[in-house]
Amino acid sequence: MNFYQHQEQARKQTGVLIALFLLAVTLIVIAINAVAFFVFFQIEEGRISLTQWIQSPACWIAATVTLGIIIGGSVSKAIQLSNGGAAVAVMAGGNYLSLETKDPQKKQLINVVEEMAIASGIHVPQIFILEDEAGINAFVAGTSPNDAALAITQGALDSFNRDELQGVIGHEFSHILNGDMNINIKLISVLAGILLIGKIGESLTRSSSYGRHRHSSGFSSSRRSDNKGWAVGLALMAVGYIGLFFGRLIKAAISRQREFLADASAVQFTRNPNGIGQALFAIQSHQNGSLLSTPNAEDMSHLCFGEAIKVKFSSLLxxxxxxxxxxxxxxxxxxxxxxxxxxxxxxxxSNQPHQAPTPSLLIAQQHTELQSNISSQHISSPPSPAAYDGTPIEFSPSKLVDASPSLAPSLKNSIGKPTQKHQQYARQLLASIPTTLLDTAHSREHADIIIYILILATMSSKGKEAIAIIKQHTSTNKANRTIECYKLLKQHNETIRLPLLEIATQSLSLQSEKDASQFLSHIETLINLDKQFTLSEFVVFCLLKKHTFSNKRKHQTINRYSAVFSEIQHVLAALSAASNKAEEINNKAFHQAYSAFSTTEVNPSLPSIQQLNISLEKLGQLSPLLKQPIVNACIDCILHDNFVSIREIELLRAICETLDCPMPPLIPDNTMGV
Structure with missing residues (x-):
């Protein structure tokens, strides 16, 4: 099953989830009516038959109130989580991890996450630490790769070495690539309404018990009312547990098999089965296992790397x-x-003198012993990638790779399927970025400098005017730092630019929508300064807009190409022109790629930056299986002249990222092979 099929399967699981939800709601409504019928009309005078009850207004009122509570609870939770993965991480008690941290343990985590993001073609997710959680666990959450957040417990950070951490992060990235995040966050919202019934029942039971205690002397009408309230509350609690049972059953039905798939994908990604294997064994050996102490553990248990709550009938639930x-x-x-x-x-x-160990010492001893076991038992494991030695990675600025016949299928099959080669290349690429530029990209205060210098690097003229405009919108110190960073950027290969952009936009994504809008407008002014539209400028503009604006509007899925013919033309026209070849060659590339969608003869025209961005947003609404031919046509378009330039591959990867079809980096054949 390829990337697009996984995405389509995840999309269809939404329908399964809705069907299970409706079944659970129907059973709960019936159970609530049964409670109301027996409590109010069987233990009181004036009994009525079941038929009379069903025909009475009280029956429909009970059903309506129940539906209102369930739907209201689900909608309320959906609104709470509409801000994406960060909202889930905060709900779990997570604290945002600043990319500027100096803590070695946390810097290693950031480094691994950035490597995985670059290797897989995914935007760098926000990172959260569950500092109060001693158990070993982690999760990713979000409605799309664009708003994903990764959270990890302090217990996991304290227990894992780099290989184990890499295995777990690879597992979590697999959930992003396989389309699991969207269905998982919908599960939280859907089940919130079902579980709310039980919470209301528990509240009624407590308040009624308090009332019974107050009126324990004598048999007053008030006490009688309390008895009824207590009975209703107890019954609602019972119904709530039924809801909890169905909730866990739904989560188990959807989640369990996808965990096996994510484990296997992590092994494929890292080519190191021992990393994730040791991480899972560490959970078995840890005194807290993978359990979470947060009150919201039940809501988000299906998101986690390990079982977050204790469950009876675990084989079923x-x-x-x-x-x-x-x-x-x-x-x-x-x-x-x-x-x-x-x-x-x-x-x-047991043979050594007794000394009461501290919990931290036990964990350290256990971890050391685990590493010793791996070494002594000669378990097969590939060596970790060698540290980057500072040797420049060689690329031709115009022709990156000769396009052999096998390259097109290789690129097409790589979508959503990063490998250990991609991960190793990403590690080397990150290590080749000057510390000054990387620190600037990590800084919330100075990340905008990276955007400035990437725009300056695309301008053939008007550089002085651009610096003057930057000075108008920032401080003199920031403008001077921009000039220094620009000079440093020009000394290094173009291949570091896209990773810098991805990291900087993560820092800039923390801006308010107002600040993000103003900054984007400012960047548009710089782009239009030389009155020349370049595709490299589009890459910066497109990804900046995608990653700094939260698009909460829900768009209807498009299931036919006839609705997007003009958008396909815009994208293919931009790609065919990216090689800067003769117009005849570019037109031939366009027509060959476009023929997969229509036999109508059209003349390609280069779109504006706004047209291209709007076209990509609309193409992003296509169903997953319809995106595959679009991406394939884009790949064929850039390979028409038998060479791939950095400009072409950056544009292609930006297009794929905008379509939520992440493409790993193209590995140059003169370093590690394609």
């Missing part, structure tokens, strides 16, 4: 497969080897 099964699926021999070594460790410790 657990959102995750048993840890041992997951480890065996990765490496059948690993569980037995690790357990054998753990037994030897206990025997060794």
């Amino acid at each position: 657990a959102t995750h497969p048993p840890l041992n099964e997951r480890i065996k699926a990765i490496d059948p021999s690993l569980p037995a080897r690790l357990r054998a070594r753990q037994r030897k460790q206990k025997i060794s410790q």
Whole structure:
């Protein structure tokens, strides 16, 4: 199953979720009516038959109120989570991790996340730390890769080495690539309404119990009312537990198999099964396991790397497969080897003088022993990528790779399928970025400088005028720093520009919508200064707008190409012109690519920056399976002259990212091979 099929499957699961939700709601409405019928009309005088009850207004009032509570709870939660993954991370008790941190442990996390993002072609997600959570866990959340957030517990950070951290982050990125995030965040909203019934019942029971205690002397009408309220509350609690059962059943039905898939994808990504295998074993050995203490653990248990709550009837209701099964699926021999070594460790410790260890010391000893086991048992594992030695990565600025016949299928198959080669290349690419530029991209205060210098680098003239405009909108110190960073950027290869843009837009995404709008308008002014529209400028503008504006509008899915013919023409015209070849060659490339969608003869015309951006936004509404031919046509278009330039590959990756079809970087054949 390829990337587009995974996305389509995830989209169709929304329909399954709605069907299960409606079934659960129907059963809850019936149960609530049964409660009302027996409490109000069977224990009181003036009993009525079931038929009379169904025909009475009270029955429909009970059903309407129940539906109102469920729908209201779900809509309220959906609004709360409409800001994307960051809202879920905050709900779980997460604190935003600044990219400017100097903490070595957190810097390693940032480094791994940025490597994975660059390697997979995904926007760098916001990172949150669950500092009060001692258990080992992590999750990603969001409605799309654009608003994704990654959260990890302090217990996981304290327990993992780099390989284990990489395995877990690879697992979480697989959830982004496989389309799991959207269905997972919808699950939170849908189940919130169902679980609200039980919470109301619990509240009624507590208040009625308090009332019964106050009126314990004598049998007053008030006490009688309290008895009824207590009975209703208890019944609602019972119905709520039914809702909880259905909620967990729905989560288990949707989530469990996707965890196996994410584990397998992480192994494919890192080519290191021991990393994620050891991480899962660490959960087994940890005193807190993967449990979360947050009150919202139930709501978000299906998002997590490991089981976040204790569940009875786990074989039926657990959102995750048993840890041992997951480890065996990765490496059948690993569980037995690790357990054998753990037994030897206990025997060794029992023969030593007793010393009461601290919890942190136990974790450290356990982790050291785990590493010793991996070494002594000779478990096959590829070596970690070598640290970058500072040697410049060689690229031709105009021709990056000779387009052999195998390159087109390779690029098409790479969508949403990053490999260990991509991860290793991303690590080297990040290491080749000057520290000054990387620190600037990480800074919330100075990340805009990266956007300025990327625009300046595309301008053939008007550089002095551009600097003057920048000085008008910023301080003199920032303008001077912009000039210094621009000079540094010009000394390095163009391949560092897209990673810098991705990192800087993560920092800039924290702006208010007003500030983001003003900054985008300012950038448009700079782009229009030399009255020349370049595709490199479009890449900056397109990704800046996508990552700094939260588009909360829900668009209807487009299921036919006839609705987007002009948009396809705009995108293919821009790509065919990116090579700067003769007009005849560019036109031939356009017509060959466009023939996959229409036999009508059209003359390509280069769109404006606004037209191209609007066209991509509309193409982004296509169903996943219809996006595949679009991306394939784009790839064929840039390969028509048998060469791929940095300009072409950057534009192609920006288009793919805008369509939510992430493309890993193209690996130059003179460094690591394609």
